[in-house]
Amino acid sequence: MELDPDRCYDAFTAHDARFDGRVFVGVRSTGIYCRPVCRVRTPRRSVCTFYVSAAAAEAAGFRPCLRCRPELAPGLSAMDASATLAHAAAGLIDAHLADDLSVASLAGKVGITDRHLRRLFREHFGVAPADYLRTRRLLLAKRLLTDTGLPVTDVAAAAGFGSLRALEAAFQRHYRMVPSALRGPRRPGADDALHFTLSYRPPLDYARLVDFLAGRTIAGVEQVVDGEYRRSVRLDGVRGWLGVRPGKAALEVTLSASLAAAVPAALAGVRRLFDLDADPAAVTQALGPLAEARPGLRLPGAFDGIEMAVRAVLGQQITVKAARTLAGRFTAAFGTALDTPWAAVNTTFPTAERIAALSVSQIAELGVIRRRAEVIIALAAAVAEGRLMLSPGAPVQDTIAQLQALPGIGPWTAHYIAMRALAWPDAYPDGDYGVRAALGMCSAREARQQAEAWRPWRAYAVMHLWASLGEAEEATS
Known part of the structure; x- marks a missing residue:
């Protein structure tokens, strides 16, 4: 670049x-x-x-x-095909800093060769993938040392250094200081909650975004109270909870101490869910008058891909309210109890492995039609076996094709999952009633033709059209 x-x-x-x-x-x-x-x-x-x-x-x-503090800078959104791949791989790095990452595994996840991935990193970030990984680990460690009271050994593990000695050596080599130099005189205890700020590029219509999430919360897993989004968390073998509130050009995030080992994945999940890496100016410029009235509108993502996909299947051809009811029953029946500061957030959504092991009759007993129960089990099995990845960085077209190959998942559901779980900005749930209604009840074909002008931001256009319907309802009420 x-x-x-x-x-x-x-x-x-x-x-x-x-x-x-x-x-x-x-x-x-x-x-x-x-x-x-x-x-x-x-x-x-x-x-x-x-x-x-x-x-x-x-x-x-x-x-x-x-x-x-460069570690607090806002992220970037992809503007073209090559940038999409580069940023997808970078996102995978940020979410898995504590893991044993290799260029080959990253390239495989985004569906390209090792050589092509190295070229893309040089082009978009000015360094090789290994250099990018090292810097992200160092900056995360710097942030944890500055903002939390975690023991330095825990910081080393959370940031992917493996040992205190490796962390100290990296700090001496690259920052010319010892890790403890970043510690202030007073820090909260290690058992206290962890507090972070996540920056974004303004404007951000937080109220509209959190209202969208509030209308789709899963009982036991999520809750919105006075503008604060709360949820249970299951990541990398650990469980806990988090809360998100708006701050000054940033979101204020609180994580339970139990998530200390999964901080990178937890923060990455919040960034995805609230679309914090978006460039609202670029979206508004591309969509023109459609977006001018709502310049801070974001594309709600997904904290947990399998959770979001199961909820999407449960919601097929029924109202949002009915889908919430089914999702709540599903969580209560198959999730795992969790203690949190909030009585209404008390369960973690079941893992893909747990869902894949269920029988059709177990799910059907909740009021889910058998065909849909079969789809949910097949979907979970594909995720559990590693055949399907439901997170940003997955090859979009291949993933959509895999989803549509499952009986009971059509283009609308596949694109809605891509829109939220894959954070694909050009997803378009074809035939959507709300889109057609916002466009004057035109045919699906006519809506599709109009949507061509919105590429590569069709998913944002869909959000604006849905929002315009809500505004029209408010104006006539």
Whole structure:
């Protein structure tokens, strides 16, 4: 990715938030790299160099600024096909920092060759995948050391270093400090909840987004109270809970202490669910008048792919309210009890393995028609066996084809799952009644023709059309 140094320096001197997360500034006189929004004294242009990612700045030998904290910069959305693959792989890295990752496994998950993945990382992030992984681990460790009271050994494990010695060696080599230097004089105990902020690129219509989620919460798993989204969490063999509230140009996230070992996956799940990496200006520009009245509208994602997909199947051809009822029964029957601070959030959704082991009659007893129960079991089996991935980074067209190959899943359901679980911005649930109603009750064919003008943001267009229906109902009530 080419950067215009003069434009980047202008953005740095103006503290232009539009460039935050897109450009990082290395200052050769200090050896430090910053975000464009950093409020330190502006250095001379002659000592500044500019990088497309934090990883590229660190690969050039710069250390992260302790004031603007590059680890808190907002993420990026993909703008074209190659960027989609690169960002999908980067997203997988961010969600699995504690795992034993390899270029081959990442390339396999996004459906490309190792060589192609390396080329894409060089093109979009300025570094090799291994360099990107190292930087993300270092920045996560830096964040955990700064923002939590977790023991340093737990920080090392959560950030994927494997041992305290490996973490200390990496900090000395790349940051020229010991990890404990980031610790303040007073920190909460290790048993306390963990608190984080997740930045985004404004505007964000949090109220509309959380209303969408509130209308589709699963009893026992999720709850929305006074604008706070709460849910149970099952990740990487650990369970716990989280809460999300709006803050200043960021979301305030609280995780239970039990999720300390799964912080990367938990935070990545929140980013997906609230679509925090979106570029609202790009969407509004592409959709034109359709999006101008709601510039901060986001595409709700999914914290748990199998949870979202099962709920989508349960909701086929019935109302949203009826689907919530069935999903609540399903969770109560097959989920696992969990203690949380909230009485209404008390169960984790069953795993794909648990669902795949159910019988059709067990699910049908809940009031689910047998054909739909068969689809749910087949869907869960495909996920449990690794044949189907329901998260961003999965090959979109192949995944949609796999979904539609299951009896009972048609184009609408497959695209709705792609829209939310895969976070695919161009998903289009063909024939959707709400879309057709918002367009004046045109035919499915006519709606499809109009939707061509919205590529590659058709999923966002669908959200705007659904939102316009709700506004029309409010205006006539």
